[in-house]
Amino acid sequence: MPPGYYVGPDEADHGAWLTLPWPGDPTLPWGHPERLELLPLSLGPGLIRWAEKWLLHPLTGAPWRFTVGQKRFLHMWYAFDPVSGRWLYRSGVKRGAKGTGKDPFAASLSMCELCGPVHLYDIDGDRVIARRHRISLVQIGANSQDQAKKVLAVSTAMVSKRMKAAYALDTGITRMMTGSGSKIELLKASLKSTEGDPPTALFLNESHHMLASNGGHAIAAVARRNIGKSPKEIGARLLEFTNAHHQGMESVAELSYLAWQSQISTEGRKRDILYDSREAPPGLNIFDDEQAMAGLRAAYSDAPWADLERLRDEAQDERTAPSDTIRFYMNGLATAEDAWIDPGNFASMIRNLTVEDGEKIAMFLDCSKSGDATALSACRLSDGHVMSLGCWQPPRGAPEGWLAPREEVGAAAREALERYRVVWFGIDPSPAEDDDTETLYWMPTIDGIHRDYRRELRLWATPGAQGHSVLFDMRLSQQGAVNRNRLFTQTAMQTALDIDGDVETMTRPDEPVFTHDGDPTLLRHVYNARRRPNKWGVTLGKVNRSSRKRVDYAVTMVGARMGRRIALNAGISASSSSSKVLVLP
Numbered sequence: 001m002p003p004g005y006y007v008g009p010d011e012a013d014h015g016a017w018l019t020l021p022w023p024g025d026p027t028l029p030w031g032h033p034e035r036l037e038l039l040p041l042s043l044g045p046g047l048i049r050w051a052e053k054w055l056l057h058p059l060t061g062a063p064w065r066f067t068v069g070q071k072r073f074l075h076m077w078y079a080f081d082p083v084s085g086r087w088l089y090r091s092g093v094k095r096g097a098k099g100t101g102k103d104p105f106a107a108s109l110s111m112c113e114l115c116g117p118v119h120l121y122d123i124d125g126d127r128v129i130a131r132r133h134r135i136s137l138v139q140i141g142a143n144s145q146d147q148a149k150k151v152l153a154v155s156t157a158m159v160s161k162r163m164k165a166a167y168a169l170d171t172g173i174t175r176m177m178t179g180s181g182s183k184i185e186l187l188k189a190s191l192k193s194t195e196g197d198p199p200t201a202l203f204l205n206e207s208h209h210m211l212a213s214n215g216g217h218a219i220a221a222v223a224r225r226n227i228g229k230s231p232k233e234i235g236a237r238l239l240e241f242t243n244a245h246h247q248g249m250e251s252v253a254e255l256s257y258l259a260w261q262s263q264i265s266t267e268g269r270k271r272d273i274l275y276d277s278r279e280a281p282p283g284l285n286i287f288d289d290e291q292a293m294a295g296l297r298a299a300y301s302d303a304p305w306a307d308l309e310r311l312r313d314e315a316q317d318e319r320t321a322p323s324d325t326i327r328f329y330m331n332g333l334a335t336a337e338d339a340w341i342d343p344g345n346f347a348s349m350i351r352n353l354t355v356e357d358g359e360k361i362a363m364f365l366d367c368s369k370s371g372d373a374t375a376l377s378a379c380r381l382s383d384g385h386v387m388s389l390g391c392w393q394p395p396r397g398a399p400e401g402w403l404a405p406r407e408e409v410g411a412a413a414r415e416a417l418e419r420y421r422v423v424w425f426g427i428d429p430s431p432a433e434d435d436d437t438e439t440l441y442w443m444p445t446i447d448g449i450h451r452d453y454r455r456e457l458r459l460w461a462t463p464g465a466q467g468h469s470v471l472f473d474m475r476l477s478q479q480g481a482v483n484r485n486r487l488f489t490q491t492a493m494q495t496a497l498d499i500d501g502d503v504e505t506m507t508r509p510d511e512p513v514f515t516h517d518g519d520p521t522l523l524r525h526v527y528n529a530r531r532r533p534n535k536w537g538v539t540l541g542k543v544n545r546s547s548r549k550r551v552d553y554a555v556t557m558v559g560a561r562m563g564r565r566i567a568l569n570a571g572i573s574a575s576s577s578s579s580k581v582l583v584l585p
Helices: 044-054 068-077 102-115 145-157 161-166 216-228 252-265 289-299 308-316 322-329 343-347 406-419 443-453 481-500 520-528 552-569
Strands: 091-095 119-124 127-131 137-141 175-177 183-186 201-205 238-242 273-279 360-366 374-380 386-392 421-428 530-534 537-541
Touching: 044 068, 044 102, 044 127, 044 161, 068 273, 091 102, 091 252, 102 137, 102 145, 102 183, 102 201, 102 238, 137 145, 137 216, 145 175, 145 183, 145 201, 201 216, 216 238, 216 252, 238 252, 252 273, 252 520, 273 289, 289 308, 289 322, 308 322, 343 481, 343 520, 360 406, 360 552, 374 406, 374 520, 374 552, 386 406, 386 520, 386 552, 406 421, 406 443, 421 443, 421 552, 481 530, 481 537, 481 552, 520 552, 537 552
Parallel strands: 091 238, 091 273, 137 183, 137 201, 201 238, 360 421
Antiparallel strands: 119 127, 175 183, 360 374, 374 386, 530 537
């Protein structure tokens, strides 16, 4: 599973993959006493009581009732640190399949923030005392005003006559106001909208539609600036409501997903993004009636009103693209049509394995001077486990002229050479030149490693009397590059087959052919990779040459696996026991 996921513990979850953090052992039922005792203090229970007292169901007019999953989300979203009084989560994402009630839930939260007890006032033992804001300003944003108006319209439909009189509510098409001056308004993608009072809460609807090309990124930027102005005593936050995003489009929803994955995958990093998704288990055959229904039961297990038979017919309709079925009905992340591999399959290969000092490995370093990333990966000879040893890329806000740190990269490579028994090490130098010497930017680093470790390396990357122990130059203008590119392409094809191959034909379908450490940057680079045919087969590359979606860690993973293959085919034993030194070819 990708980081942050677990299988729903209750029978009612139908095996759904879940992400909502809930304290305690995730294999125990949600309501198990050992889990409930660990729940943080929260304003959620009081808000649930308030909303179910005042709000109406927007379609039936019956008293509003939250689902079990919505109640759990409310508890975590409004959880706080009893010492500092700060919210545990600074931002959040509520992702669900089409028809799981995201708009009504967003509307109910808008009403809670407008009139409900969302401000922590005091703590009396285990008793939490909350009040409404003196003046609330709730903003709703979306890719278009019509999408934002949908949430506001549902909010209006939830107001009873009793509530309208009690709070002196004035409802309109583009805003809702209380008699005390509190307001719900639509967010405008304009710098002028950042002027004035900061919001007390902000919601983004359908953030999977919010792209840079259609102005969605600009709206999200305005939203974050508005939230950033919130004073400490208010603690305003941004919450997104979304379907599963289309991978590779860089929507606001995708960027939030990647930020969450990065947080939970990095040890010691603050985890203040609340991400709630309920997904069908991946790998189901959506065209098989039984498997499709199993997936729908999982994805809609918190939406008892869903007509699963009708949803199955829509999901299997020939006019519905399979990727849309996965995204909108299974709440899964569909694979791009030209994706190098299936992200779900690759995520299932994550293993927390330890590579001991002195174990035999092969390494590959892909170099870049400034624009792309420089990455270093290793592959253990004994079982093919891939380790991520470092990735250096321009940091966010990097100044013009940023250069990859040669000394730091070289030190990381040398540390690995000292720590492990490296039997093969290939370095692709990049064609970029040093501005001062007009030689290849990385050649001093590469030659230094060659001089110091040429006798320790069992196999040379460029064999021969005039060869080089680590240089693996893939520029086609260089001698031997045709064979090097052929080897790399063959390994890329085998790696894709190992990840996406038919498990029914595998000897041990419960175990992957190879594993990796699940480094979040590795995951991101592999997911960015696209199939790129050449005269030797199909390799991998970026979406286009100018794309900022880097793939360098994916390249080094393939390169390290290629080095392992070269070593094993040369007769080097995969065990860590010593063996005679090979004569260089």
